[in-house]
Amino acid sequence: MAVQWLLVCHGLITLLVMVSFLCGQWPIFQGTFIQRIHSFITFGAYDYLRRFVHLACGSRGTDALYSVEYYCCDRPNPIIQVLYLLIIGGTYYFIVQSSFGYIPGYYLSAVHRYTSFLAVGVGILLFLLTSFSDPGVVNSANVSQYLSAYPYDNIIFSEKECSTCKIPKPARSKHCSICDRCVARFDHHCAWMNNCIGERNTRYFMAFIIWHFLICMYGIVALALILAGRMKELQVIHILTDYYGIENSFRKLAPLVLQWLSNSYNTQILIMVFLAVVSLLLGGFFTYHAKLCLTNTTTNESFKWQEQLSWQRKVNEAKASAEALKASLGELDQENKPRESKWRTFFRRSRLQELELVKNNIYDKGFLHNIYEVAIPFSTRRSFLVNKPKSG
Structure with a gap:
């Protein structure tokens, strides 16, 4: 045990x-x-x-x-990129060493030797594409086009100049202190990619997450089928029930089968546990970024909205305190006046209710348009090159 x-x-x-x-x-x-x-x-x-x-x-x-x-x-450095290659390469190496000897098997054909290599190869290709692609660098040559593509909402983005690049700062852009450059529709700086995730490469980043989630699920299912095939080939259930007289029920057989698997195929079990944990994290990460894409929001903008809404709450709390103080002072002047009906007081609408906390995202134009903007960025469209900034 x-x-x-x-x-x-x-x-x-x-x-x-x-x-x-x-x-x-x-x-x-x-x-x-x-x-x-x-x-x-x-x-x-x-x-x-x-x-x-x-x-x-x-x-x-x-x-x-x-x-x-x-x-x-x-500063930009390849340390985490090398770590990623070591993790995916090491995991694939252990799978090959521990499990390829059982392929083909009872449930898996020999083709999975090649499909697994292809899956890992595509994953590395997406990693390299995201790592070395242009995230949407803003410079003096294209700043006017980005200014036209992304208008200011005057809430979390207002007209200003980048103090480092000395060029106008388009809405939704941010100067990355690590890469030392302005990036359009900036989402975040990804240490795994050693690159910013921005307007031009968010699509590659999303494809990278989805594909690696599918790789993990594929690995779990393939290893499970290998173990199931070994059980079938070695007639484990038949031996337990006929030779050892174990009752043929899940409750009786499951602990014994798990004990046999963990003793005989512990490497495969460890890899499956690791892939399951990684797939859970990738699934949550993808869900978060999918929500951002569907609402046409970035990670950077979500933090800005949190700060904005927090500031609005503090303003409302301050106004509420002022209203309460004013009301308490008013009560001193109204001691001799007839008391107001409790029903009227209960149903009276507070003036503070009019101060609603609203996230007015002007860049959200419907999930189909939002997906299209991520899949086909503005800067890759022919119209982007002929856009001129609006005057005034």
């Missing part, structure tokens, strides 16, 4: 670490141990390392650590 518990602990720890690292800052996890794990992984562990280096090596060691931090976190 030690192997089974090892598999369970491996799956739970992997899931906990990945969820904490990727999602620990979400509001739903605020104040929980997941947020504390996220803080330790992203800030606490580094802070302890910095203190240790300072005690062991002094200021020179600290300066060297800061130089490494600057290179890894504040």
Whole structure:
């Protein structure tokens, strides 16, 4: 049973670490141990390392650590890209070493040797395409076209100049401090891609997420069919029921079959657990970005809207406090007046109700148009080259 518990602990720890690292800052996890794990992984562990280096090596060691931090976190670098290639290459290598000997099998034909290689190859191709494609860099040559393509909403985007590039800043754009360039319809800077995700390559990024989710699901199903085929070929159920007299029921057979699988094919089980965790994270990540695409919003804009709505709430709270203070002062002047009917007070509409918190996204023009804008970006259309900025 030690192997089974090892598999369970491996799956739970992997899931906990990945969820904490990727999602620990979400509001739903605020104040929980997941947020504390996220803080330790992203800030606490580094802070302890910095203190240790300072005690062991002094200021020179600290300066060297800061130089490494600057290179890894504040400048473009291929470290995470290499890590991605190691993860996908290592996973595929273990699948080949542990499972290709059983292909063809009872449920899988030999063609899956080649389809699996093709699936991984397409995934790497999409990775390279997203990593090295133009995200939609804004420069003096195309800034006028981007100004026409994306009007200012004067809520989260207003007319201004980029202080670094010294050119007008189109709506929905952002200057990436890591890449040191302005990017149109900026979504986020992706460390895995070592590139910004913007107007021109969001479509590749979405295809990359979808394809890798499908790869993970394909791997899980293929490995499950390999294990099922091995059970069929070795007649495991027949041996348990006829030779050992085990009742032919799921409740009786399932624990024994799982024990046999974990002892005989633990590598395949570990890979399946890993792929299941990754597929869950990719599924959630895709759902989030699909919602953004359908509403024609970016990650950067969602944060801006959160700040805007938070500011509106604070204004409303301040006005509510002023109204309450004014009402309490008014009560002092109305002590001698007849009291107002409770029903009239109950149904009286508060003036604060008129101050609604509304997210007015002018770029959302219906999900079909929004999908078309992501699939066929403005800058790839013929009309983009002849667009002129509106005067005045």
